[in-house]
Amino acid sequence: TSSHTRIGILNNPSSKIQEDNTAVARGILAAFLTQNNSNLKSFLNKLSKEETAKSLAAGTKIVKFVIPGMDGDTFEKRYNTLGLDLIKTHQMFCQEVLKLLPGQMAVISNGR
Numbered sequence: 001t002s003s004h005t006r007i008g009i010l011n012n013p014s015s016k017i018q019e020d021n022t023a024v025a026r027g028i029l030a031a032f033l034t035q036n037n038s039n040l041k042s043f044l045n046k047l048s049k050e051e052t053a054k055s056l057a058a059g060t061k062i063v064k065f066v067i068p069g070m071d072g073d074t075f076e077k078r079y080n081t082l083g084l085d086l087i088k089t090h091q092m093f094c095q096e097v098l099k100l101l102p103g104q105m106a107v108i109s110n111g112r
Contacts, residue, residue, distance in 0.1 A: 008032075011087045012094035014103025018084070023056040024048075025087055027065075030079035039070045 009032065011025045024047060031043050046052060046065055056062065062079055066072040094100045098108075 010094055011090040012100055012102065012104060013087070013091055017087050017091065020057075022084065022087055023062060024053050026079055026082050027056075027062050029086065030075055030082055031070075033082075034074045034078050035070055039067065042067050043070060 009028055011022075011029075013022070013025070015021060027047050028044065031040055031047070035043060043066070046067060052065060055064075063072060063076050066075060091102075094104075094106075095102065098106065100106055
């Protein structure tokens, strides 16, 4: 959030939700829950790169991508304790309430 915008993320995966295919999604959620705005923006830019996703899929630990200024310990603890239920809840909301197909993307806007 800032004085101009607010952003949130809902996950709507198209594949079965498992630990090994949710590293990026869990990293994003953990960062939203633990970091300030400037660190969050920089970390999300780094995490959203294709080479980062490939590296995580190959087994690289998420803490390798923590940027200077982030509270790495708090982030890592939250990342490691963030269960898959939250992502499953996001998926259910996207499909049952928003009527999105699995994997379908959308932008939802709500004026202030």
